[in-house]
Amino acid sequence: MQEGYFVIFLKNKLQRFIGQIVSRASGKSETDFSCIDFTKIIDLDSFGNLMLVVFNDFFLSIDFGNSGTMLVNKTKKAKADFSLHFPHSEINFYSCEAKILKGKPNDYFQFPTDILNKKFDGELALTKLQQHFAEENIGKALLEKSIFVGIGDLIRTEVLYQAKIHPESLVKNIPEKKLIYLIVSAVNFADELVESYKNDEVQSKALIFEKKICPKDKTEIQIAISAETNSRIYICAKCQKLY
């Protein structure tokens, strides 16, 4: 899945379009996007891997799925799945799914769960973890969308490694201080990824994700793949304690 930091990075590239009027919206799907024509973009937002383009009484939700991308004033060979056209520019979305939703994003999304949103509520996340996911593995709980939005395989691998917690640890056995450290680390790491994306440095931010050997003790990194979701997590069994 495209992680939240990637969508934020793309959204930040579109700031100059806020206040501009869309001359035409076009898409491959059968959805009728004509309500967007001649309408002003009043804001841009994101929620996990959704980019939200806000108009007066409706908004567009663009799902970046597993491999979505976006190009401004450029095209790929394949036809874009969805495009917004302006008098002198265009934004093209590939491998994305666009939907029109009535009302405001706040009516649909719990922004305090999004680790990249200013409204993220770490205390609420801690409470949910301890009250509703006490018997769950922390590795799985970090992907729980009712607690955290914007965490994917890279972030959960790296923050569990930073916090020295084995992903199979039960939430109830992990000291509260460690859980708080983990939540704060996830927020900070996601912010760093947005910054490093600008400079093409995401790979260098990862210490064990997609790596073979732990940089601290040269232990071989293990990979665990979930049969249900196909998500991957990388583990150093020596550095990360099983609670």
Ligand SMILES: [Zn+2]
């Ligand atoms: Zn290690």
